[in-house]
Amino acid sequence: MTESVRHEAGPAVEAAESADVSDREKQELYTASQRQLIWRRFRRHRLAQVSIVMLALLYVLAAFAEFIAPYETSHDFKGFVYAPPAKIHLFDEDGFVGPFVYGLKGGRDESYQRIFEEVKEEQYPVRLFVRGDSYEFWGLFETDLHLFGVGEEGQIFLFGTDRLGRDLFSRVIYGTRISLTIGLVGVFLSFVLGLIIGGISGYFGGVVDEVIQRLIDLLVSIPQLPLWMALAAAVPREWDSIQTYFAITVVLSIVGWAGLARTVRGRLLSLREEDFTVAARVSGVSEWRIITKHLLPLFASYIVVAITLSVPGMIIGETSLSFIGLGIQPPAVSWGTLLQDSQMIANVALHPWLLIPALFVIVTVLMFNFMGDGLRDAADPYSIN
Amino acid sequence: MADDSDLLLEVNDLKMYFPIQKGLLRRTTGYVKAVDGVSLSIKKGETLGLVGESGCGKTTTGRCIVRVYQPTEGEIVFHDEGEAVNLNLLARQELKAFRRNMQMIFQDPFSSLNPRMTVLELVGEPLLAHGIARGQELEDRVAEMVNAVGLKVEHLPRYPHSFSGGQRQRIGIARALVQRPKLVVCDEPVSALDVSVQSQVVNLLQDLQSELDLTYLFVAHDMSVVRQVSNRIAVMYVGKLVEVAESEELLRNPKHPYSETLLSAVPRPNPHHAMQRLSLEGEPADPANAPPGCAFHPRCRYMEDICQNEVPELTELTPGRHVACHFADQLQLQGIDYSASIQS
């Protein structure tokens, strides 16, 4: 793909610069495959590119959650209930000392509101690669190394703590894992369902098509949230968090496949009638080759776009279900379960940092949408003309 | 019809009805009679022009002949080296093998080429599909064909997006001709192209016809282009043929009122051309709901009572000329007047 990228400067390149360089570039453009053209057009979409980087970062967070989070999800700090986000200082009274936090002293003010004060005498420098809570990394080996921390004596709560004194930052990082993967797994499941059912519908047509289409009509006419709720409520309480996780993905994809199946069918039907498929058929090309060589490759870009654009729906779905307590069950952590704490307005008013997980949801959904937009613009095979 | 020895294709009473479905149960409420009883024959090596306005069924007729559509009714008989092959009676595999003999050139040079395939893959695909050639031989034959249509060997690894409309049409022509078909259905092959490129492609099609011994069914709406390429012209209106004649004869001396108006409507690139245009009222009938009798009667200036009730049959007026009009032998119609233009 790298060879096509060099063209960026465009044909506005001064002719004098060297005729054969521009000739070679032209040759590269002419022989650039559709995939390369899509990639090239995608690279022009700045917002989509930024999104892809941010999403990649989020997935890195999810993959290395134990290492990046300074604390375990269930590590509760007695006496640090509802501590506000920590202030990272660089200077003390004597001047620059590097990043550190002060110790916190909890108490109550005259109206019995919880308040925290920084104890100037206690300075805890923020260090990289500190020892802390031990964990099993990817089920491979046990370690207690964390990306950053302040050691055993002090505490660092980047996003503050919740009602049990657990570090919100660590919990958000852990929550990323469930919230981001549930979207992918859910979309994958509904994609498989949608591809099979939509494919059957589009390929066979007739009565089969009719029945499937009416079924889809029925399914999409039911409001999503109640349907999710009904299905999620049927998940047995006694299942452990992994089982619940999969149950919730299945619930999400049962609702989500309908839209994808419809996309697949519509696209299949219109591609079947395209002149170049007719041309292939007239040339005596077999149906199998028409499907694999002509239909699927063109189809793939649409599917990628459709998938990208349906991931955020899944993420919101999980968040909503978990928010109302029907999704992921504690002690498992997702952004939705974290937001449960912010259900009470009084809580939010006093401890606004409880809404930080919502910020993550919003950013992720936006990034997926931007990326989908970029892919959609890039995938249109004729937009270059 | 003419003696059978030089016939390549015979179409008898071809009908293609598309059902109109309505409601939840997809009940068929009627039919679009796109092609409604077309009979024609094409001789080896000739070009039969098929003209008509949009929706008259000319494209559908072409597509039925190359079996993109399975016709509702009617016979398509292909005369292949002394053997008459009825395409309706071929089994799936036989039809697939038989497709070598009949190819098609499409109108839209953009949508008719898969954007994800190179020129080599596009033009080579039919050879692969029929097991005619592979590997180096395939590449050689593709290169030879690509040269024949005026493209170069270095174009082979390129994708369609790097070509202009005219060049793409050349790729489409190469794809159709690479397996050496006998009959080629050209479906409006130049109407999507620029004026200066149209004539190149028309010339190319004519050159290839004599080089490769091809027979064309040339479907188009532009009378001047059709006349340039065709030996005979068939005029179609709302699913039926209204006139078939040798092309110069049809131009000079049309026998069906629709042919007359069609000729009169062609804009002439000549500002001195006196405006003697016959104004044609109304619009083409809807093939889902064609008027009774002669479908052209609501627009016909010579309409009589009989035209509203009785469908005129396509009958042979003089040898080689077929007309579907109740008054074909009585009307004095106006054709193209060559004497005037030669003087000016």
Next chain:
Amino acid sequence: MASDTLLEIKDLMTHFHLQEGIVRAVDGVSFEVRRGQTLGIIGESGCGKSVTAHSILRLVPSPPGNIVNGEILLHRGENGNGDGLVDLAQLDPRGADIRAIRGAEISMVFQEPMTSFGPMHTIGNQIIESILLHQEGVDGSEARELAIENLRRVGIPRAEQIVDAYPHQLSGGMRQRAMIAMALSCSPRLLIADEPTTALDVTIQAQILELMTALQDEYGMAVIFITHNLGVIAEVADEVAVMYLGRIVEQAGVNELFDNPQHPYTQGLLNSIPHIDEAKLARLRAIEGVVPDPYDIPSGCAFSDRCPSFMPGKCDSAMPDLAATGPEHRVRCFLYSEAEEIVTEVADG
């Protein structure tokens, strides 16, 4: 300047700034449109004929398109609108001034009427809206009457019913008639018709051309008629400008242009098309080559790489001027550069 000049375009350049480079869609076009006359602009795809038309009404999407040079002078003149000359190129393309001109003084008919009518409103409502917008002192019911009257004038049968029809309910020909009715609803002084018959069948095309000619006589408006069809241009135009790659290469009265085409491109175009009323040629005399890529225009004369009269060292080194070769004939070609001097001498003397 002659008093019957309605629109005067001077050295118009409209460029598109795209990722791939700059497309000089219109690159120095000058012409005049006289009152009541039809100027035909002919050319192939990419010659800039449509962009020229869109530039006049400031409909070129910006970005990427920009008018980078030139004047588009509308002579409002004696009709009492007061302000005389307006340079449309200086107006804000989204401003009130140009909107007051669009549809009222200059209106436009497009190739595909389906895309120029909004699908959600009836034909009548769209015409009525245009009338109410541009004509003062007309109330709703009067506007409706006017709309029906307009539809009737363009030959739409049952106009009082069609006025309540949606665009998709009409056939292509009827839609184009309705489009013309809308364009004429405020009696514009200039109608720009951009390939108005290209999407239509020949018999319908003949009807529409006839209608437009009749309406032009009736309303006395000027028309800029854009097409790629030489037959259509021969029929409707008084004067013809031939465009190639953003420039006018030849301009003359319609009879002069067809009788005495001078630019090799014009000659090539006329020779290459099949003429139905002349003896059939064994082979068409095609112009060689293809219209160049807009990013890759040959140096010198843009037509030099396809020109049968190409003069090495001359045609590929500089762009010839559009110079007069006769009283109403201008050609952009080095073959006639001597003629140009003679004409200027005559003019001087």
